[in-house]
Amino acid sequence: MTVMPWPTELRFRKGAQQLHISFEDEAEFTIPYQRLREESPSAEVQGHGAGPKPPQPPVPSDIFVTRAEPVGRYAVRIYFSDGHSSGLYTWKYLRQLGETG
Template identity: 65%
Template sequence: MSAQPWPVKLTFRAGAQELVAEFEDGRAGRVDYRTLRLESPSAEVQGHGRGPKPPPPVVPEDIRVLKAEPVGRYAVRLFFSDGHSSGLYTWNILRSLTVGD
């Protein structure tokens, strides 16, 4: 198993409603807040265990990230304007969601 890509900088751009992530290997990318919310790694969004994935959440177009908290050295918890905050975004998940420039 390869090491997780370590983010060196996370920039939350409220005006553009996006997160820009820069990784130690030089890769950088961006992901909009709506995609982050729709793809939340939480059980509420992804489902529990082996059961079917629930229908996608209804996410407003103007969703915002209100706060971000580090979780250990492996993830970040995002707090969204619709009250959702149960997903832990590991560095691998963030990297997979970002689209390079």
Template identity: 60%
Template sequence: MADAGSPSWPVRLAFQARARRLSIAFDDGAQLYIPFAVLRRESPSAEVQGHGTGEKRAVPHADHVQVTAAEPVGRYAVRLVFDDGHDSGIYSWRYLRQLGEACMPAPQG
């Protein structure tokens, strides 16, 4: 996990359409995978998150979406476009790191 005081930066983003996931590599060596469904359900947009506490909107079709485009937003984020028309979520590198870490399988032990 990255130190909160020194954020890591992505060095490669690969959208894997067949696997329906984003593969993201960070400069600290972390390689994370985020399903498109998670990206769509957890979009940081007000359309999904709502404008206040407890207003999060469900996205029942999320398991079937594809990412059709990704556009850089400055040096801090990327805006994703989904095939269902959703395009208002701006995903910061820190937020993508959090989502990717949350999607990691539990260690075997």
């Protein structure tokens, strides 16, 4: 079983509207806030079950993160300026977003 590299830094860059995340294996990714919001892991965005994603209204390009808080040792909850905050972004999911960005 492969062990997931642990994040070493999360930096929310308000001026650049992006999250910068670094991992212990020296991988680094920058994810725009708009993409974080569009790809929220919440059921509201991803849908319930294996079906297709439900239609979503467009996410404004000027969306920003109002705050973030850790959830245990495995994820972070991100609060967006449009009021969305129901997705838990696991370290694995953030890495996937970075790698496919």
